[in-house]
Amino acid sequence: MPTSRIRPDALSVDTDVRTYPIRFVHLAEVPAHLNNLGLHGPSVVLITDENVAAHYRSPLVHAFEEAGWTPHVVVVPPGESSKSMAQLEQLYDTLLPLELERSTPVCTLGGGVVGDLGGFAAATLLRGLPLVHLPTSLLAQVDSSIGGKTGVNHAVGKNLIGSFYQPHGVLVDPETLHTLPAREWINGMAEAIKHGLIADPALVDYTEQHLTAILGDHDLSATVPAVRTAMHIKAQIVAEDTREAGKRAWLNFGHTFAHAIEQVAGYGTVAHGEAVALGMRAALYLSHRRAPQALDHARLDALLAMLPTPDVSALSFDALWTAMRHDKKTQDGTIRFVLLHAVGDPFVASDCSRASVQRAWDFVQQSTA
Incomplete structure (x- = not known):
């Protein structure tokens, strides 16, 4: 099982496709770091959304222009609705006339929606353009920017159309968290806590001690160590299982419920991290019912x-x-759930009855009513 410590010093992701770094840098330093990654201009594609563009488009474009790059900026509407085939087609329509080359980098500046949409565009344009994530949301920093999952949603379900496409690098500026609304801090910390529950009891302890400062005060001195540790855990798991054939499935703790919640409520009604928080409470209940002595259910819930x-x-x-x-994640018609033997000891269960799953959901509904 991957283990980590608070505030690891150096981060990278080693996959069967490529090894790429995770660096904590200021946005103004992004062009220099692209050069360090072996990526060169003059053109660079920058995909972002309207909310993020209002804060960071101008300074990043200025940094690129000062470094001799020619940035082509595409701004999409914010929110889960942009993870669609229609928005992807609009991206193609905008980018293909630019006469891009296979060496043209694509940078995604924003949260998970921009990363997934822009990443899938990079994966499919000219059969693959270099991709660099610049995550500005807490959720993207701790989770979605790492691991190479890209894609869009479909009416049938979330993330059903996409590909595994590893970036060339992930460049994180923690200062961008200052402009996040409170709800986005909740989204990110849900995924950070998930990483602790599946892999690192020390991170669970840390979030217990600092969650009030993180959510209430948006204290970066408390937040950044949790971000680094969560990224470290995700990087280790992805390195062992790039295409989710085994251990990477553990990262879906709470997600079988979460994706269903998002779909049934209507994409964007319940934010992804909020749905994950609810899904983890249900999955934790299922885990506790199987092994009442192995988990301190009251504490974790x-x-x-x-x-x-x-x-x-x-x-x-x-x-x-x-x-x-x-x-x-359904296999042979059987719904699979990631559960916990104990904190840091996850497993995939394929034998959860409908009745047991309903009891877990009833518990969540009653405790949140």
Whole structure:
């Protein structure tokens, strides 16, 4: 099982495709770091969304121009609705007339939606352009920018169209977190806590001690160590299992419920991290029912309950169950759930009955009502 410590000094991801670094840098330093990655201009594609562009488009474009690059900026609407085939086609329509070359870097500046959409565009344009993620949301920094998952949603389910496409690098500026709304801090910390639950009891302890400062005060001195540690865990797991054939499935703890919640509520109604927080509470309940002595359920559920989530009392379990059956993790018609033997000891269960899953969901609904 991967283990980590708070604030690892150097981060990289070693996959069967390429090894790429994770660097904590200022946005103004991005052009120089692209050069260090062996990526050169003059053209660079910058994909971002309207909210992020309002804060960071101008300074990053200025940095590129000062370094002799020619940035081509594409701004998409914010939110989960941009992870669509329609928005992807608009990206193609905008970028293909630019006469890009296979050496033209694509930089995604934003959160998970921009990273997934822009990453899939990079993976498919000219059969693959160099990709660099510049994650500005806490969720993207701790999770989605690492590992090479790209794609868009479909009415049938979330992330059903996409590819594994590893970036050339992930460049993180923690200062961009200052402009995040409070809800985005919740999204990111849900994934950070998930990493601790599946791989690192020390990170669970750390988040218990610092979650109030992180969510309430947006204290970067408390946040950055959690970000580094969560990224380290994700990098280790991805390095062992690039295409989710084994251990990488552990990263889906809480996600079978979460993706169903997002779909049934309507994409964007319940944010991804909020859905993951709810899904982890349900998965933790299932885990505890299997091994009541192995998990301190009350303590761990209390930690997850510190993450504010919207009212989901109106969501039908029948609708959730149907959505789960279409989840990409379903195998041979069987819904699979990532559960915990103990903190840091996850496993994939294929034998959860509908009744047991409904009891878990009833627990979540009652405790959040």
